[in-house]
Amino acid sequence: MEHEHVDAVVIGMGPGGETVAGRLLAAGRRVAVVERELIGGECGYWACIPTKVLLRPPEVGREAEGAAGLSRPDLEWSGLRAYRDRMIRHLDDSAQVRGYRDQGALVLRGAGRLTGRDPWRVGVGEAELTADHVVVATGSEPVLPPIEGLAELDSSVVWTNREATTLTDVPERALVVGGSAVGVELGQFLARVGSRVTVVQRGPRLVDREEPRLCELIGDQFEREGITVHLNTQVSSVARDGDGVEATLEGGERVSADVVVLATGRRPRTGGLGLAEVGAELDRSALVVDERCRAAPGLWGIGDVTGRAMFTHVAKYQGRVVADNILGGDRGADYTAVPRVVFSHPEIAGVGITADQARERGIDTVTAEVDLPASLARPWTYDTDPRGTLGLVADRGHGVLVGAWAFAPMASEWIHTAALAIRTGLPVAALADSIPQFPTFNEAYLVALEELGL
Ligand SMILES: Cc1cc2nc3c(=O)[nH]c(=O)nc-3n(C[C@H](O)[C@H](O)[C@H](O)COP(=O)(O)OP(=O)(O)OC[C@H]3O[C@@H](n4cnc5c(N)ncnc54)[C@H](O)[C@@H]3O)c2cc1C
Numbered sequence: 001m002e003h004e005h006v007d008a009v010v011i012g013m014g015p016g017g018e019t020v021a022g023r024l025l026a027a028g029r030r031v032a033v034v035e036r037e038l039i040g041g042e043c044g045y046w047a048c049i050p051t052k053v054l055l056r057p058p059e060v061g062r063e064a065e066g067a068a069g070l071s072r073p074d075l076e077w078s079g080l081r082a083y084r085d086r087m088i089r090h091l092d093d094s095a096q097v098r099g100y101r102d103q104g105a106l107v108l109r110g111a112g113r114l115t116g117r118d119p120w121r122v123g124v125g126e127a128e129l130t131a132d133h134v135v136v137a138t139g140s141e142p143v144l145p146p147i148e149g150l151a152e153l154d155s156s157v158v159w160t161n162r163e164a165t166t167l168t169d170v171p172e173r174a175l176v177v178g179g180s181a182v183g184v185e186l187g188q189f190l191a192r193v194g195s196r197v198t199v200v201q202r203g204p205r206l207v208d209r210e211e212p213r214l215c216e217l218i219g220d221q222f223e224r225e226g227i228t229v230h231l232n233t234q235v236s237s238v239a240r241d242g243d244g245v246e247a248t249l250e251g252g253e254r255v256s257a258d259v260v261v262l263a264t265g266r267r268p269r270t271g272g273l274g275l276a277e278v279g280a281e282l283d284r285s286a287l288v289v290d291e292r293c294r295a296a297p298g299l300w301g302i303g304d305v306t307g308r309a310m311f312t313h314v315a316k317y318q319g320r321v322v323a324d325n326i327l328g329g330d331r332g333a334d335y336t337a338v339p340r341v342v343f344s345h346p347e348i349a350g351v352g353i354t355a356d357q358a359r360e361r362g363i364d365t366v367t368a369e370v371d372l373p374a375s376l377a378r379p380w381t382y383d384t385d386p387r388g389t390l391g392l393v394a395d396r397g398h399g400v401l402v403g404a405w406a407f408a409p410m411a412s413e414w415i416h417t418a419a420l421a422i423r424t425g426l427p428v429a430a431l432a433d434s435i436p437q438f439p440t441f442n443e444a445y446l447v448a449l450e451e452l453g454l
């Protein structure tokens with residue numbers, strides 16, 4: 001039995017694990033990394049990267065249609081599929097394994113589990129290591145909705161994000177269950193490459209954690225694109241129907257599809273890790289960590305497994321925080337103004353809190369909404385039939401922004417202006433006195449700030 005002592009073991013090598021491992025290795029620490037599937041994690045192979053790769057060419061097609069003098073280019077599915085395969089490294093991480101070994105890491109393949117503490121012990125198959133620090137970065141797994149008949153169907157007709165992002169052929173008809181980030185991105189992608197898409201969303205709105213107005217705008221967009229959306233309902237049962245599936249909704253309505261795509265949320269992946277046995281606290285399945293991302297002295301948690309805003313940028317941020325703490329610092333994580341983007345077209349971006357949340361917190365709330373083509377030059381230089389909206393939520397008493405949202409081209413890029421303003425408590429007056437480049441979407445902030453009238 002192997003019994004090596006290392007400075008740190010990182011269990012799970014998604015973006016969170018990779019961030020902390022990279023920093024500790026660069027600082028000369030002896031690090032073991034444990035990965036049971038592929039170094040790069042869900043994000044690199046079945047989530048962020050393939051979805052963004054798949055969404056971009058159909059988006060460019062629409063953009064070309066809107067650009068004067070251009071006609072719409074044809075989408076060649078086999079070419080896009082081949083580029084997706086290249087971008088997900090053909091599900092092969094041997095170069096990453098070599099890269100970490102070259103940096104001096106001990107790379108262990110297999111499922112890691114905590115087997116003891118004082119010192120921390122981690123088992124991987126037959127091997128066992130002891131360590132000063134263990135970082136748990138095991139990500140999340142999809143939540144399967146309670147639909148009668150679902151368990152009897154196989155992955156050829158019931159897709160999670162994994163089957164959807166590695167698809168080889170575009171299904172003629174797709175039923176997407178869940179209408180938040182995953183459902184909207186995958187639903188719009190499938191529709192744009194030719195599927196007839198139906199989205200079933202349990203709540204009253206798509207993307208239901210965002211500003212209601214934003215939900216309305218993406219709903220209108222889906223309608224324009226011929227995507228059928230059923231709100232306030234659920235799929236109650238599914239059954240095999242020839243090569244496809246017949247689904248029955250709560251109200252009795254039936255939807256036939258070639259595939260059912262599950263997009264009903266994710267839960268932190270802590271099963272089989274032995275966390276409770278070593279005294280770590282779990283909240284449902286999330287690893288509970290303090291403001292420094294510490295679960296116990298020398299035991300750390302980062303990324304989706306902590307159940308905090310499940311985004312790659314948050315996993316990487318927590319990875320930076322934990323690396324600094326392991327290297328002797330005393331750094332807390334501050335989740336103020338984490339941007340949230342759904343890479344639909346136009347893009348949905350939100351940061352801070354909604355107007356309702358602000359009122360509930362007793363904030364003297366004032367809001368603004370700006371139609372971008374009505375107020376700016378940039379939308380018109382960008383597109384012959386432009387659309388776009390920016391909304392702001394401000395605290396009148398303190399003269400600061402507390403929320404912002406946008407539905408517009410490249411909103412993922414320029415929402416960061418609001419993110420910085422909210423995070424730093426930048427006075428609205430200072431933002432209003434800034435000089436954004438002409439012609440850019442950033443100019444929308446000046447228009448919206450004037451509308452706030454603070
Ligand atoms: C379809 C989709 C699209 C998304 N798009 C975006 C996006 O555009 N932007 C964004 O910010 N976020 C996006 N997300 C969210 C993002 O994927 C996650 O927030 C991110 O992957 C979290 O990183 P992580 O390191 O915590 O975990 P993961 O990326 O899940 O990595 C965890 C790793 O741990 C490994 N592991 C698990 N258990 C063990 C064990 N016991 N032993 C060893 N290894 C183990 C897993 O195999 C995996 O490799 C998307 C999610 C989905 C589903």
Ligand SMILES: NC(=O)c1ccc[n+]([C@@H]2O[C@H](COP(=O)([O-])OP(=O)(O)OC[C@H]3O[C@@H](n4cnc5c(N)ncnc54)[C@H](O)[C@@H]3O)[C@@H](O)[C@H]2O)c1
Pocket residue numbers: 145146177178179180181182183185200201202203207208233234235263264265266309310311340341342343
């Ligand atoms: N661009 C991005 O940053 C990006 C993209 C995709 C996913 N993600 C992250 O991945 C995680 C998972 O995303 P998600 O969209 O799967 O989850 P989610 O939890 O954000 O949304 C799930 C949606 O499904 C609905 N739902 C749940 N059960 C249902 C049912 N039985 N029938 C119909 N609707 C149902 C919910 O009302 C909710 O709107 C999120 O944390 C998200 O932030 C991020």
